[in-house]
Amino acid sequence: VMASARVSCGLEYPNVYELSDSLQDSTRAGYDFISVPLAHPRFIREHVEGDAKKRIGAFTRSDLLLSSSEWSSLIVGRISATAILNLESSVSSLRMNSEETINQELTFAAHLGLPAVMFSLSTDRCTNIARIIHNRVVQGVCYQVWVRVPMQAPEEIAAQHRSDKKQSVDGFAIDTWTWWNKWLGEPVRSAILPTSIWLTNKKGFPVLSRAHQLLIKGLFRLHAQFVISGPLRHQHFKLYQQYLEHIIRAQLEVDxxxxxxxxxxxxxxxxxxxxxxxxxxxxxxxxxxxxxxxxxxxxxxxxxxxxxxxxxxxxxxxxxxxxxxxxxxxxxxxxxxxxxxxxxxxxxxxxxxxxxxxxxxxxxxxxxxxxxxxxxxxxxxxxxxxxxxxxxxxxxxxxxxxxxxxxxxxxxxxxxxxxxxxxxxxxxxxxxxxxxxxxxxxxxxxxxxxxxxxxxxxxxxxxxxxxxxxxxxxxxxxxxxxxxxxx
Missing domain, CATH: 3.40.50.150 (Vaccinia Virus protein VP39)
Structure with missing residues (x-):
């Protein structure tokens, strides 16, 4: 990897009021793209039954807010987390409504020509979302599908805080960095970096621990992109992007x-x-x-x-x-x-x-x-x-x-x-x-x-x-x- 290579970094918004303003702000801060919900998280859609089924109007913002080139290169759309969660519900109406919601959002993402759509897996029950995504891929889609998964299993995280859970043989479960480094062998397209993992140095600037730096360096060699998520904990969001650029330039040598x-x-x-x-x-x-x-x-x-x-x-x-x-x-x-x-x-x-x-x-x-x-x-x-x-x-x-x-x-x-x-x-x-x-x-x-x-x-x-x-x-x-x- 050449020492002059540039890191590709995006900024995640939980929601946006004015999409064009948010995009301009992130671009000025040095970010290459933003991640936004395809529809407002609190916008209720009832495709099967319910009072909202007869609601008149668009379920999301117009595609005229941005140009086609901006939609196709600067926006990563996020699928409704509630719809993903309810997709495995035992209540058939909830399950069917969630499937309609997800298909609606995926269809609109294809209409916009987005480079990627992202969704989170909050449970190991994911048969239905796998079926929906498979059908879309088989039909042929223009966007990538980013599946957001935790780097460590939630059960293992919980077990570390319990005294009644025994550690694995040979203490393997203790070394979490051994687990996390295995992601270097996976098809990682992007790494989500919450602002909560950032430390503050003596001058008040955000920095990462040495272990995090090594992992980011390894992911960068795989051409992974990075996404900053979470509330602002320092002076400006641009400081996170600038720090990533700094550690990449400082640590990568011409091989x-x-x-x-x-x-x-x-x-x-x-x-x-x-x-x-x-x-x-x-x-x-x-x-x-x-x-x-x-x-x-x-x-x-x-x-x-x-x-x-x-x-x-x-x-x-x-x-x-x-x-x-x-x-x-x-x-x-x-x-x-x-x-x-x-x-x-x-x-x-x-x-x-x-x-x-x-x-x-x-x-x-x-x-x-x-x-x-x-x-x-x-x-x-x-x-x-x-x-x-x-x-x-x-x-x-x-x-x-x-x-x-x-x-x-x-x-x-x-x-x-x-x-x-x-x-x-x-x-x-x-x-x-x-x-x-x-x-x-x-x-x-x-x-x-x-x-x-x-x-x-x-x-x-x-x-x-x-x-x-x-x-x-x-x-x-x-x-x-x-x-x-x-x-």
Missing amino acids: PLTDFARGYEDYLQCPLQPLMDNLESQTYEVFEKDPVKYSEYEQAMYMAICDKISEEEKDTKEIILMVVGAGRGPLVRRALAAAKGAQRKIKVYAVEKNPNAVVTLQAQQDEDWGDQVTVVSCDMREWDAPEQADILVSELLGSFGDNELSPECLDGAQKFLKEDGISIPSSYTSFLSPLQSPKLYNEIRNCREKDKHFLAHFETPYVVYLHNKKELAPSQSLFTFTHPNRE
Whole structure:
């Protein structure tokens, strides 16, 4: 996330007298949108029976109060909380009236072109509202549906204040921040920040606790928006928005890896099979943009070269380095740079089976490398090397260590290496960790094919830059491979 990224923040109104004035006030305070009821909370509608059934007149304000662009970008409508509550009533008239009320408000929200509608779940009985929303989504709606839920179960909150309730095993129930951080693995679109959670610093300005700051930072990385709700407890509502901007700017740093992977977050990709398939030029280009890997490779090769040839021998000895699976030559270039930095003589063999990548290697050999590099167009397992190497370098690791057959290839290539030779990498370990990610689960669930079992895609490995997820336990090592393998 770039340090210059801006937080999107809205202001919640329990009710508004003049909608256009409230919108202007919030905009001047720095807010991007406001959340307002679709109808007045005390406006009684009786669609089934009752005196109000015959009432004449509109149930809410006119759409002429704002322009279409303002309705569609600056207003989040809230559905009647009373209607949501009565929707699960055992009294049929109440239940039917609530359904009519909710449908009326949802229809009007679609008419206005609102970007989102919001409603609160005050009970775990939500079958009817789920049915109504499902029917709307199936029909196709222009707005998002924001379901407002508490971050902690009300029963657990109540239990913390009772002496007759035992805590969970291992004290897990005590650490509420462990629970709350699990929201980082949920599809959170917006976080409601009541003014009651804000503290006041020595200068009288609103601030948040360190724990709240960390949670907000995590939600911001998921592109969540924030909504300030509740009565004003400080000088002005703009102070809350300004503070959120401040902590985002202060805590977020430019991460090269995050910047490099932007656009690929939570994107399911099938693992490459470079041994079976010849990679395309675009794929090589993506690999070569890695901001960390190749600098680490160069540092490792520099240390290995210095270890193999001492300062006294640098004018008389030459290091033999083989790059197996050279691709378009990024490791070859780094090897030459490492030798130059170490002031050692070097001879490089670039072994590559992809004939298309060999064209690129040969072009660089003719134009830049000269006799320092020998390009070999061959499968490393079948090549008959003219001499043995002091250093064997490869980048065959897949996302899960051995899933691109790195051990099999390197075991076949270690015959090129001298008895005291160095392999880079020399060992690698795969790790496993359970995690939750409804977003990825739903992505995989939607990947269905006619001739495959519906669980087939759940048993398929994917390469994913994980983003909207929460690890449920620490990672644990699975297996380790060491090179050269002398066993």
